[in-house]
Amino acid sequence: MTVPRAMKSTMFTLDGRRGVMLACMAPAAAFFFAFWLLPTARLITVPAEKGWSAYFEILTDSRYLESILNTVLLSLVVTIATLVIGAATGIYLARRSFRGRQTLLALLTLPLAFPGVIVGFFVILLGGRQGLVADFTHSLGLSRVTFAYGLTGLFLAYLYFSLPRAVASYTAAAEAIDVQLEEAARMLGASRWHITRDVWIPQLAPTTVACGAIVFATAMGAFGTAFTLASKVEVLPITIYNEFTNYANFATAAALSIALGLITGAVLFAARLLCGLSPAR
Structure with missing residues (x-):
């Protein structure tokens, strides 16, 4: 043929x-x-190579458990705060037109260009031992107030680092929402709360899930900022660094790394499932 x-x-x-x-x-x-x-x-x-002892150790040793819990709770709080503030700011910028709007949006997203070490340095300049807050309280005759070297400093640094992504994501998503849906709901007598519940939240749900997963994963694995600020509290990236570099405890460092990857991967996988189950627009 x-x-x-x-x-x-x-x-x-x-x-x-x-x-x-x-x-x-x-x-x-x-x-x-x-x-x-x-x-x-x-x-x-x-x-x-050590059997199950390395995993058993990180689940029973109080220092490792505290590090894991500190990291997960800090990441959750940072994620919630970032989503709330980012959504409010992004929706406002999307629905308002004023002079200097683009400049303001550019300034809000500028921290994306800063590495974590620089963000940590900013927090030290504000709340460190020689920071603005410490100098101000000292000038009032009080003791120097510092908050840069614990969970508060890490929270502010992670929030500062994560907000630009949330603001940019929510601004783009809010600009893409069909305004006619809101106008139709208003004509049918819907209150502002009902419009938010039935129009805004469903339309912004995919952005919220995706942005929240990224913020959580970034906070879980942030090393530069934690290395700069975490002198009074231990989080998972610093614990892994100490076990690997200072103590040459490679098995424990690897087990902690796997635990970090599993937690972060589970959150990212759940976010993918939620985005896949969300109704098509």
Whole structure:
């Protein structure tokens, strides 16, 4: 059976495209294998060399448990505060037109360009031992008030670092909402609360879930800010750093890293499920 010339040309074209695609994917596949699969496999096998004792240790040792709880609770509080403030600011910027709006939006998102160490330095300048608040209370004849080196300082730093993402996300999402839905609800006699509940919240739910997951994951794994500020409290990235660098306790550091990855991965997976179950717009 002879194959038509046009079909042969199409087959050769498809084979050429597959070859080009495979050639383009080969570097990405090699990079993924070398810098993700191999380190992840090694990370899993390091605690396994000690059996279950490394995992049992991080679940029973009070210092490790406290570090995990501090990190999870801090990340949850930062996520909730970021979503509330970011939603209010983003919706306001989306629904108001005034002179300097774009400049204000640019200034609000400027912290995206700052690394975590710089954000921590800002908090120290405000609430550190030589910060503005300490100098002010000292000038009043009081003791120097500091809050930069504990959970309060970490909360403010994480909030400062996360808000620009939330503001940008909510502003874009609010601008995309169909105004006619709100106008129709208002014409039907809906109150402001009912409009918020039945129009705004469902429309912004995917943005809230996605943004909340990203903020939580970022707060869980933030190292630069924690390294700058966490001198009076221990969070998971600093605990992992200390176990790995200062004590050469590789099995425990790997077990803590896996615990951090599992917690963060579970939240991200749940967010994907919620976004997938949300009704189409």
